[in-house]
Amino acid sequence: MSEINKGRLYGVSLGPGDPGLITRRAFELLQRTDAHWSYPVRKKGADGFALQIALDAGLALPAEHTPLVFPMTHDAEILAGYWLRAAESVLTRLREDKDVLFLAEGDVSTYSTFIHLARTVRALEPGIVVEAVAGVPSFNAAAARLEMPLADTDETVAIIPAGYGIGLIERLLDDFDTLVLLKVKPLLDDVLDLLERRGLLPYAAFVEKAGTPAERAEHDVARLRGEKVNYLSLLLVKNPERLRGEMRRGCRKMKW
The missing domain is CATH 3.30.950.10 (Tetrapyrrole methylase, C-terminal domain)
Structure with missing residues (x-):
């Protein structure tokens, strides 16, 4: 039985807010037409700061995109539920052999939402390939x-x-x-x-x-x-x- 192909999860660092600080690597990834965008929001229906950075850079929001809710709380139990739901949403696309670009302000290696998302995705599906794209903190x-x-x-x-x-x-x-x-x-x-x-x-x-x-x-x-x-x-x-x-x-x- 052949192994089912799965997509790759990218943590795409967008810098602190100036579109001019988006790296060439991140900009090239965001120009792909075959990838799914996901991005953090504080509550359902809210705008995402990371998404706004990309839009300010002249990039168009693709048809395939998903806001992921991460509330402003330090309650570990509450956050665990949101991490799990976000990871399951991302995995749905990855299991369809679709690459997922997670947009994050700053740099994904420094106090970033992406750290928790990637960790939870890997816990649910250890074979998923994750790539972090460095950015300006x-x-x-x-x-x-x-x-x-x-x-x-x-x-x-x-x-x-x-x-x-x-x-x-x-x-x-x-x-x-x-x-x-x-x-x-x-x-x-x-x-x-x-x-x-x-x-x-x-x-x-x-x-x-x-x-x-x-x-x-x-x-x-x-x-x-x-x-x-x-x-x-x-x-x-x-x-x-x-x-x-x-x-x-x-x-x-x-x-x-």
């Missing part, structure tokens, strides 16, 4: 916008969601030259309080919706206190102790 786009190097020579970088908590953020500030805090909206004021207490406000910068027409960059982060910022927002923080040490040695000068 939001923190790289933000660093470029701010003209702020993330790391130079022997400097170290930590990248975490701010939701990991103030305690962890404070510990990491002691150990890394640059700290990238993703999705800062829920804890923004608490983070600002920490940075003020540590004397780090002058060494921090904020970017919201990096790479989109609605992008906002703020060097005076104290002005953000009490504001309702977008979910797609981040803070970049430099370690002043390492910075001052480098300046004393005269090794290099930072823009800040």
Whole structure:
């Protein structure tokens, strides 16, 4: 009995929002007429941010496409049900020997919905081939916008969601030259309080919706206190102790 052919699942990274940051590899895949698009949405009937990036690039939504619902919750039991339903939907196409392109903002290897989708698909059907297409993460786009190097020579970088908590953020500030805090909206004021207490406000910068027409960059982060910022927002923080040490040695000068 011959083995049934199955399609391939692609995680297609689209960058943070600027269509110009879509890689050539991703753009070529999205021009295929024989593949099925799937993309994440927060609730049924909502628009998908990743899909909008593709549309802004001039790509047409194919006839065969499926929005996959991934709600804004940290409840593992609730999410498990949505992961399973999404994976089963994707597998329906893959078992028809149809390639599936899962559209994702940023890069699919960094805190991406695609990680969970691919893991669940493989758990249900171990023989499925999965390919991740690399992209530009939001923190790289933000660093470029701010003209702020993330790391130079022997400097170290930590990248975490701010939701990991103030305690962890404070510990990491002691150990890394640059700290990238993703999705800062829920804890923004608490983070600002920490940075003020540590004397780090002058060494921090904020970017919201990096790479989109609605992008906002703020060097005076104290002005953000009490504001309702977008979910797609981040803070970049430099370690002043390492910075001052480098300046004393005269090794290099930072823009800040």
